[in-house]
Amino acid sequence: MQHLFLIDGSGFIFRAYHALPPLTRSDGTPTNAVSGFTSMLMKLVEDNTADHIAVIFDAGRRTFRNDLYPEYKAHRPPAPEDLIPQFPLIRQAVQALNVACVEMEGFEADDLIATYTRQAREKGMKVTIVSSDKDLMQLVTDGVELWDAMKNKAINRDGVIEKFGVPPEKVVDVQALAGDSADNVPGVPGIGIKTAAQLIEDYGDLDTLLARAGEIKQPKRRQTLLDNAEAARISRQLVTLRDDVPGVQPLETFAKALPEIDTLSAFLEEMEFRRLLVTVRGRHQAAVSEPMQATTALDAGKALTVGGSRSGQTVTATAPAATAYELVQDADSLRRWVAAAHSAGVVAIDTETTGLDPMTATLVGISLATAPGHACYIPLRHVSPQDQGDLLGGAPGAPTQIPVAEAAGLLRDLLTDRSVLKVGHNIKYDLHILAREGLTVTPLDDTMVMSYVLDGASHGHGMDELARLHFDHDTIKFEDVCGKGKTQITFDRVPLDKALAYAAEDADITLRLHHYLKARLFNERMLTVYETLDRPMVSLLFDMEEAGIRADAAALLALSEDFAARMTDLEAEIRTLAGEEFNVASPKQLGEILFDRMGLKGGKKSAKTGAWSTDAEVLETLAAEGHALPARVLDWRALQKLKSTYTDALIKQINPRTGRVHTSFAQTITTTGRLSSSDPNLQNIPIRTEEGRKIRRAFVAAPGHVLISADYSQVELRLVAHVADIAALKQAFHDGQDIHAITAAQVFGVPVDGMDPMLRRRAKAINFGIIYGISAFGLARQLGISNGEAKGFIDAYFARFPEIKAYMERTKAEARDNGYVLTPLGRKCFIPEIQGKNPAMRAFAERAAINAPIQGGAADIIKKAMAALPAALHEAGLSARMLLQVHDELVFEAPETEADATATVVKRVMEQAAILSVPLIAETGTATSWAEAH
DNA sequence: TCACTCACG
DNA sequence: GACGTACGTGAGTGAG
Structure with missing residues (x-):
């Protein structure tokens, strides 16, 4: 076209x-x-x-x-x-x-x-x-x-x-x-x-x-x-x-024509554009003295300009004349590929499996790439496409394949050879799959993580998206090979020719991405962030996910039943109060009953759909006015949330093989460098209410072991004091004082001794507000005071800690100039909407920009601690395993006998993870359940 | 698939 | 002066 x-x-x-x-x-x-x-x-x-x-x-x-x-x-x-x-x-x-x-x-x-x-x-x-x-x-x-x-x-x-x-x-x-x-x-x-x-x-x-x-x-x-x-x-x-x-x-x-070199040079000379002149002459020289670089169908003749100021050099994907993908069905062929990987020193690897869940999916085949365009696919558990299919192999019509154990044996040394770098795209997934075949993989690079370090959340980091973005290449989509919806088939039923084209391409693209992204990490000065913070997370998170955490199914089930019974009672009561049957779980129906039928006032309608809002804030206001129905609905909702999101869901998530819950940590999602957790999310297990805490009690240590929880104290506020360089706040942290009380004393002009707890509470809200990029509206809403009063508090805060204002302005300007802000450890957090025309969106972006170095800085620090911990524990002769990370908290499982020694090492490493202008403090707790350890 | 609601840091 | 708000996530439910 x-x-x-x-x-x-x-x-x-x-x-x-x-x-x-x-x-x-x-x-x-x-x-x-x-x-x-x-x-x-x-x-x-x-x-x-x-x-x-x-x-x-x-x-x-x-x-x-x-x-x-x-x-x-x-x-x-x-x-x-x-x-x-x-x-x-x-x-x-x-x-x-x-x-x-x-x-x-x-x-x-x-x-x-x-x-x-x-x-x-x-x-x-x-x-x-x-x-x-x-x-x-x-x-x-x-x-x-x-x-x-x-x-x-x-x-x-x-x-x-x-x-x-x-x-x-x-x-x-x-x-x-x-x-x-x-x-x-x-x-x-x-x-x-x-x-x-x-x-x-x-x-x-x-x-x-x-x-x-x-x-x-x-x-x-x-x-x-x-x-x-x-x-x-x-x-x-x-x-x-x-x-x-x-x-x-x-x-x-x-119709496009090449520029006349002489005309162009004359113009550039006349304009005195010396740098462009040099570039043009250099290109011309190269073009006449060297034959054209042969390229593949992928990326035909296209130079990839690598950004950054260090060299401005151009990286071109070098490749053989055509993509040659090979189907590997016998041991000798596989030996040749292993040898090629050894001599290349780097190999891209990708696994094909029967599903997406890393803890339950089974290996179907492996693809390798050793040079751009040079890739293979090793089918291992394919069945005939018509076959009803089990995973026994050897069924009638199953294609010729190397026996899985033999293939694993041929690959084992390569995968652990320290002189051969294994590159994957989201390789943590492949590590899980290969682990179940008895294979470990080291050393590693992950192109998805490299891409995230460079471009943050400014775009997604899926391979298809990156191939399109960087190579202008459309990859074969999984759906093209396996279909979608009800007729979707698992990869083991895909015919080998299609499997080869799809799987080998993935390894090929991964290798090309690696080449391109590595150069960018260097040119854009992001190599240190990648090497010291994010790269070590890959195998560490794999270990954590593989370890899982023990959950007490019986306790969860008992909670579920208790919640269910209480909800039934509440439902009966709610229907009596409402005078009619309705679905309590439907905000739409509830809103209509409260505000249309019962005529309660004080309702708000949502901007998007015009529906009545029935969130906790609205219902709490009504309940405080003495209305029984909204009060009961709040109780019901609390139980519903605990039951559906936690007790019921967690029971289903307990892996029958291990008796433990294995979350998945995502490393390339957030705008600030934090991790996220899903399937199930173990970073939002309840703690704030007593009922919720009971769920946390169901997370327990294995017999003979304890859980150790270690969390940073006020880490984000310490980062505020550090990055904004607030003298009074830094002093307070050095002196180990109650930071919210000090804030209250400064802002409200009262002594710390005998302070009204209300004032401390307000100061605490202001401190949180500072972290979030404060606005009078937000603070007023949080404290239930007027906008004017909130503004007064903020002005008083700025007057007492003038450095914070300067930090906020500086950070907004940085975001406007660059489109991103930097954390203290150099991570880029992209804030694209900062240039937006809509004032509301821009204000939103400005608050995000103010928050990002703080939240992101804390995320960097805990990553440094995590990276250092395995070796520190090992050197101390301790066998504790890291299980969870919850943004400012780490959870370990250790033999009872090593509990104290483990807590000591963890505390020390966390506190020494970064040297800031304020001390870092970590607090530990030890118990048999997470609730008590925290 | 979207909107709403709510759990966590 | 209008915009519509505290920062960052993931998950369950209803509704279309």
């Missing part, structure tokens, strides 16, 4: 101009925009896969839109003084790069882009519009996407929905309502993008909405819409792009 690139020239110019400091040629001509524009365009021309490319400019200020609405773009300030002389030079740059260049009087660049996009689509071409201008988002459709060249990010249909809340075909309707202050499109006053999207969502389109505006519930909004219907219609005309601009230069003239 042919591929057209349309570059929004004006957008490019302004971004280049604002991104770069003022630069001038030796004759004084300003050149910063020319320089930025030229290097962006060069990069685009070199990197992309286009066969047609053009830059589109605006021709003049007046267009047909000014006839529709004279005020259109009337408030635009003129271009900056030092940009004006650069416009003609930029057109020269386009010519020097041998790229087509189009503009037309009376039309905006956007209209030309719309016109060419339509023409290209009619010819079946794919289109990429290089711009992040929201006005162009209406053009996105199948085969048409926007490309944000600064962020290196594609904006597809989903991206448009994220921005506008509606799909591309409805964007003009939303813009018509919301208007645009930059372009002076009026829209309807008081309606922004969010409201507009909601209205269009509700009514389908603008015309229907305007026709039915009388039905809108909110009186004020109804009236403004009725009053401004005409403005909305004109606005829509203004924002709708013309895709029928007549007499445009034909698309065929955009």
Whole structure:
């Protein structure tokens, strides 16, 4: 399929101009925009896969839109003084790069882009519009996407929905309502993008909405819409792009051509762009002196530019001429692959299994890759595709396979050879699978974790997504091989040819990702974070998951039954109080009973669905007013939660083979570097209520053993004191004082001795607020006080600890400048919405930015402690096993006789994990159950 | 699949 | 001046 690139020239110019400091040629001509524009365009021309490319400019200020609405773009300030002389030079740059260049009087660049996009689509071409201008988002459709060249990010249909809340075909309707202050499109006053999207969502389109505006519930909004219907219609005309601009230069003239080296050099020389000149000459030299690098179907001829300032070097995936995937069905072939891995020193490995749960899935086959494009698949437990299938093998029609035990034997030494690095994508999963075949694997690299260290939660880290993102390659999907839904088959029933293509590709991609990500870790200075914090977690988390924690099924069952009985009683009572049958578990039905039928006041409706809110806050207010029904519902809900989420669910999660619960720790999910736990989540086991604690009591040590819980004391507040460098707070921690009492004394001006507990409680809430990026609203809600009072507390806090204000401003600026903030140990936490236009979203992002170094810093510290602990315990001759991590707490299981010694080592290692300007304190507890140890 | 609710740090 | 809020997660339920 042919591929057209349309570059929004004006957008490019302004971004280049604002991104770069003022630069001038030796004759004084300003050149910063020319320089930025030229290097962006060069990069685009070199990197992309286009066969047609053009830059589109605006021709003049007046267009047909000014006839529709004279005020259109009337408030635009003129271009900056030092940009004006650069416009003609930029057109020269386009010519020097041998790229087509189009503009037309009376039309905006956007209209030309719309016109060419339509023409290209009619010819079946794919289109990429290089711009992040929201006005162009209406053009996105199948085969048409926007490309944000600064962020290196594609904006597809989903991206448009994220921005506008509606799909591309409805964007003009939303813009018509919301208007645009930059372009002076009026829209309807008081309606922004969010409201507009909601209205269009509700009514389908603008015309229907305007026709039915009388039905809108909110009186004020109804009236403004009725009053401004005409403005909305004109606005829509203004924002709708013309895709029928007549007499445009034909698309065929955009065919991509290489730049003339002499013309380009002359231009760069004239502009005095020495760095670009060197680059261009260097490339030219390389191209004439060396034959083309042979490449594979994957990543054909495409150079991967590796980011970072250290070298700016280009990493190209080197590969043989074609992908050669081999099916390995006999021992000799496998021996050859093992030898190849030994000589390569690095091998990518992936397992195929019968399921997704690492503790129960069974190995079906293994794939290996030893060089890009050079991969194999070793089927081990495939059955014939028609077979009803068990895992015994040897059934009629089962394919030829190396016996599993023999294959394991051939691989064993390779997998533990210290001179051969084993690379996997989410290799923790494969470790579980291989462990059940008696195989251990070391040393390790994990490309999923490497990707997370580099790009955080800015995108997902699945292999399919990374292949698409970095190699522009579409992998074979699991669903393509196994189907989905009811007809899905397990991998052991997949025919070997399809299994080979799928499985070998996964290993191949993993190896290529490893090459690419390793270079990026170095160039972007993230190698230390990866090596010291995240890489050691891979095998450690594997050990923890494999260990599991013992759960007392009988105790859980007894709790379940107790909860069930009490819920039945409550249900009867609730129905009597309500005077009718209803589903207590349905917030919708409950809301209708409380507020519509019983007519209680004080209800809130949700913004999204207009349903009555019945959350704990609402019900507690009603209960405090003396209403019995909401009070009973609260009791019922508490029991329902404990039973369904915990007791019932945990019983099901006890592994029959081990009698223990094996959670799964995710290492690449959170925005701050924390871990997360699922299947089941063991990081949210109840503790705050007595009933909940009973569940924690069911987590117990094996016979003859104890559980040791060790948790950091006030770790996040200590990090606040450290990163914000708050002298008074640091002193208080050094002196080992009660930090909330000290805060109260400072903020409220009272002595610590004989302090009103209420004041300490308030100070504690303020301290939490600081960690969360405080707002008066949030603090007021937490404490049940007025916004004004809360603001007073915050001002008093800032006055007493002025450093905190500076930290907050500094951190917000850091996020705005970079799109991420750094933890004290150097982890990047990405805050993409910080540049957002919506003030609420931006405020949200700012609070997240303030919180991230604190929460993330604490996560880094406990990771350092975890990484150091196995060796420390081993050296002390102790056999304790780490079982759980709950953000600031570690849980161990140790022989009773080693309890004290283990607690001592754990405490020491945790406290020494990082040297901050405040001491770190860890507290330990020992008991036979988790509840008592904590 | 989404919204709501609620468990944890 | 409107936006709609404390930070970070995972899971169960109802409803469409």
